[in-house]
Amino acid sequence: MKRYALSIIFLIFLLFALPVAIISCSKESLPEKRISDSKLYLNVYDYRKEKLITMDLEEYIAGVVAAEMPATFHIEALKAQALAARTYTLLRMKYFGGKGCSQHPEADICTDPSHCQAFVDPNTLGKNQKKIYEAVNSTKGEVIVYEDKLIDAVFHSTSGGITENSEDVWVNKVPYLRSVLSQYEDHSPKLISRKEISIDDFVSGMLSLDNTITLDKKNLESQIQIIERSSGGRVMKIKIGDKYFSGRDIREQFGLNSTNFSIDIGKNRITFEVIGYGHGIGMSQYGADGMANHGATYQEIIKHYYTGVEIVPLESLQ
Known part of the structure; x- marks a missing residue:
């Protein structure tokens, strides 16, 4: 009888103790702390190595700067x-x-530049390592905010002279992503580009976009009409044959550097004349370099390309 009573007590203990033990284990299995030794850590997915890496934030930023902008x-x-x-x-x-x-x-975040940000191992920077780390360390702990909230600080290579309002490219109107002049981009190798394709390849490309489109190869000039451009000059809507497409559709289909393009139709070939490189929203990287070469500080560059923002220490947001 005594042994039976002890068994009942043990079962009651398990009923109450096991949930506590499970909850405790669940807490222990949560992701590790992101702040350690005054450093902030993040989980980065390396898409080339196909693995998850935990990295110090500033080390990661050094790798992004090295990959996204020429060290020169x-x-x-x-x-x-x-x-x-x-x-x-x-x-x-x-x-x-x-x-x-x-x-x-x-x-x-991941290292796929088509989805997040490009990244290279900072340990492979060679002679450029010192300059990259100087740029990162001199801005350590600083962030960009709009009305006391972190902004989506998007950037691109070359705007072509003027950046875009966010809603003209990505639908949503964002108050700090406004169209501004970007006048110092002449040294960009992607400021102006051309791409030629055959009439046959153009028609095939359009059919892959919409297989119901009707096009007459012998009379293409009258079948292509740019309907709407953004304030920055990018194609927003274009009519080809009996169908309507976005400039982004055409850019992606034919591998153009931007949606700021015009089309010249020849006897056997089509030539795209393209201005700029990238989506055109936020900071132009070549524009930033041009501003710096004309005496602008990094704070002035940031406040030019992101309208109405402030630069504050990260601690002020915590």
Whole structure:
């Protein structure tokens, strides 16, 4: 009888103790702390190595700056890039309430430049390492905010003389992503580009976009009409044959550098004349370098390309 009573007591203990033990184990299995030894860590998915890496934030930013902007650029432009990259990253970090990388749910961000930000191992920078780290360290802990909130500090290579309003490219109107002049981009190798394709390849490309389109190869000139351009000059709507497409559709289908294009139709070939490189929203990297070479500081560059923003220490947001 005594043994039976002890068994009942033991069972009651298990009923109450096991849930506590399970909850305790669940807490222990949560992701490791993101702040250690005054450093902030994030989870980065390396898409080339196909693995998740935990990295110190500033080390990661150094790798982004090295990958996203030529080290030959002016140090103030590199600082602006570091600040934009850090803000872009922090906005996505789960630790700060971000949604992380949509393609890799376990990560805060990935190294695929077509999805997040480009990245190279900072240890492979060679002679450029010192300059890159100078840019990152001199802006350490600084972020860009609009009305006390981190901004989505998007950037691109070359705007072509004027950046875009966000809603003209990505639908949503964002108050700090306004169209501004970007006048110092003449040294960009992608300022103006041309792409020629055969009439047959053009028609095939359009059919792959919409296989119901009707096109007459012998009379293409009368079948292509740019309907609407943005304030920055990018094609928003274009009619080809009996169908309507966005400039982005055409850019992606034919591998153009931007949606700011015109079309010249020859006897056997079509030539796209393209201005700029990238989506055109936010900071122009070549424009930033041009501003720096004309005496602008990184703070002035940031406040030019992101309307109405402030640069503050990260601690002020915590």
